[in-house]
Amino acid sequence: MAEVLTLPPNLPKSQNAEVGASKFCPGCGHGITLKALANAVDELDIKQKTVFGCDIGCSLLSWNYLDLDTVQTHHGRTTPVIYGVTRANPEAIGIAYMGDGGGLAIGSQHLVNAAVRSERMMIVLVNNTNYGMTGGQMSPTTMPGQKTETTPYGRDCEVTGRPAKGAEMVAAIANPEKSFVARSSVSNVRKLQSTFKKGLINVQNGGFSFIEVLSICPLNWRTNNVDTLERLKTMEEFFEVKEFLQGKSEQ
Amino acid sequence: MVNKLIKEDTKMFLTGNEVLAYAANAAEAEFMYGYPITPQNEIMHTWCKLLPKTEAGFLQTEDEISAGFSTLGGILAGKRAFTATAGPGNVIMQDAQSMAEMMRIPFVCAVMQRGGPSTATVIYAQQETRLTCFGGNGEGFRIVYSTAGHQDLYDYMIKAFNTAWKYRFPTYVLADGYQGKMREPVMLYDPASRGISMVPTEKALLGPGQIGIDRKSVHMRNTYNMEEELMEVLEGYQKDYDKMAEEVAEYEEYKAEDAEILIIAHGIVARSARTAIDELRAKGIKAGLFRPITIRPLAVKPLRAAVSRAKQILFTESANGQLAQMVLEKLYGLNTPYSTLYKMGVGVTGDDLVSKVESMIKEPAMI
C-alpha cells in the first residue's frame, strides 16, 4: 500500500489554523485576499497589535478566519467600530474588512468621513460587483449590463447610475500627506500582499489607508473558471488597478 | 487614566447636561463619542470644554450610527466610554445598541428625550421610554435608569457605568429636555467619598498576553448558524438578566404606604406628582407615588405590593402610556382599577394631577 505523503498547510502565522476548511464558496476571492492580508501582517510582525473587524455580508465569514483579535459588526458599521477602537487605543492597528455593499452603500458615510478625518486605520473593501451573501443583488459596483437578481436584464446605468469607483472617490477626498489609497486585484496575489503591506505601513505611520480589492464571485456570477477570470479582466479595465495616493507607505 | 475634577463635595448650580458631563468624569469615563442633537448637545459641549483638565478623549462622529458603533469600539478597546443622544438620534443608534445587547458590551448612553415621533419637538417628552427599553431586534436586555432631576442625573450616571461593566448589559440614563436644559442646585462629589469604587474596565480586544503564547486570539462574533445555538445563548442572557434584576431594580415611594390613590410615574413627571400629592394631602386626599427608578427591569414585588394597597391607580406620563404598558404587564392578576393622564410630549404639572385625582375621587375608575 502506498504511503500518503501529507505536508502541513502553508498558512500565514496570522491565519487561524483551527478553522479548517474555508467557509467561502468554491472559487471565492475572499480566501485569497485574507491570506494575502495575513501574510502582510506577518511580514510586518504586527499580529499582536492588530484588531480586525469584519462586516456583514460574505466578509462576515472571516470572523474567525485570522489568528487576530477580531470583532464582527453590523452591515456597514465596521469602519466606526474600528476607528472607535483605534481612537481609544493608540497602539492598535485597525483593519476594517468589508464588501462593496458595506463600504460604498450602507456604510458609505463612514468611509467618507473616516477618509476625511484620516482615521488611523486600514479599510479593505473587497469588490466583487454584487451582494453575494444575500443572493447576488446589484451593488454600487455592479458593472454596466451585468445581470444580477435585481437587474435580471442587465444593469441599466440610465436607471441605476454608473458603477461607483471607491478608490477614486476616497483619493479625491483624503489628505494625500496621510493617506494610502490603492486598487488591487486577486489576479495578482503578490502585488495584493505588497499593497496591503504598504497600507499597513501607512497606518503604522499614523495614516489612513483604503484598499479596494477587485475580487471574484463565480457562484453569483454563474461563471466557470475561464469566464470568471475573463470577467475579472473586464473589471480591471473598468476599475483602474493602481496606487492613487502613497501617503507614508514607505518603510 | 483621566483626571477627576471633583475631589470634594461641591455644590453647583448647573444645567442637567452639564451635570452629566461632570458625572461621567467623576465616574472616570475616558472617552465620549457623540453627534449633535438637541437637547443633549451641552453634554458634549461641557465634556469638550473640560478636556484640557480631564485629559479624556472625544470624537465627534458623522452621525449617531457612528457614535453608537465607535462607542462600542472604544469599549472593546478597554475604555470606559459613553455616548449621549435624543429622539431621532436614539432611533438610528438602536443598531449599535442591539449589537451591545447581543455581544454583552458595557455600553453607556444618556438619552435626553424630546418630542416624537420623528423630529417633532426639540424640547421635552417621555416618548423614548419604550424605545430605550426595547429598541432593536431583540429582547430588551438593557438597564434603564429614569432620573427625576439633577442629583439623580449625577448619581445615576456614575452608577450606570458600574452597572454596565458589572453586568455587561447596555445601561442608560433616561432623562429629557427639561432635565437637560433646566438649572437647579446639585451636589457633586467624588464617588469614592460615598464608598463607590468604579468597576474596573477590561480590554476585550488586544487584552493582556500574546496571541499563540499566553492566549488564543479573540473572535467576537455576532452571527449564529443554528436557531438552537442562538436560543441557548439568549437563554443564558435571560438567566443573567433575571439574576441581575433582583440586584439592580430600584424604585422610590412617596407617601405610598397609606395611599388610596397611587400615582405611578417615572422621571421628571414623578416630581410633579410629589407637588400634587402635597397639595392633595393638605386637602385630606390620601394620594401617594410609586416611581420606578429602573424602568427596565422593574422592581416588580414592591410595585405589586403598593398597587395592592391602593384603591385606585393613576398612570401619568408625557407619553401615551409607554411606561403603563410595561407596568400593567407586571400587574397581571391584580384588579385595582386605574385611570390615566397622558400628555404626549408635554410636561405634566402638579395642577394637572391635582384636578385629575380630584375627579377620580368624584368618579372612581372602573376595572
Next chain:
Amino acid sequence: MSRTKIVLAGEGGQGVQSIAKILVEAGYEAGKQVLYIPNFGVEQRGGVSIAFCQIADETIGEPRFSKGDIIIMLSDRAISRCETYVNENSTIVYDTSVCTIKPTVKCKQVIGIDANKIANEDPSLGARVFNIIILGVLLEATHVLELSDIKNAMEKALGKKFDAKPELRTKNYNALDMGIKLLKEQQALV
C-alpha cells in the same frame, strides 16, 4: 412653605433669558431653592423667548408649572403666547411702550410700564439696559430676593465687563432702581 413661580416672556434678543439667569443665580447664592427652564425651540434666535423660574424655600417638585404668580410679557406675541400661564392669582406686567395690545385674560392685577421708552429716552440708562429695568420690576413685584442679591449676581455675571467699562455698572444699577421705582409708582396708582 413659599414658592414663587415666574414666567418671563419676550422676543428673542430682548434679554429675557439673561435676566432669568441673573435672577436664579441670585436666588441660588441667597440659599434659596431655585429651578429655571429656558424654553427653547428649533430656532437659535428669534421667536418668543420664555423663561420659567421658580424660587422657593423648600425643595421644588414640578419643573414646569401650569400657572405663574407673576407673568412678564414684553411683546404682543408674548402676550398671546403666555396668557395660558395666567389665572386669578397671577399678576401680569407688560410693557406698554412695546406692546400694541393689552392682556385681557382674567387675573389678579395687570400692570403696564413703559420700560422700553424710558430706557431709550433717559440718558442715564440706554436701550441695552431695558431688560435690567424689567429685572428691577420683577424684584419689586415678587420681593423674593434682596436688591443686594441681584447686584451680587450681576457682579458675578458682568463684573469683568463692568470693570472694563464702569459706566456700564452705573447704567445697569440705574436701570435696576428705575425698575423698582416704576413698579412702585404703578402699584401706588392701583
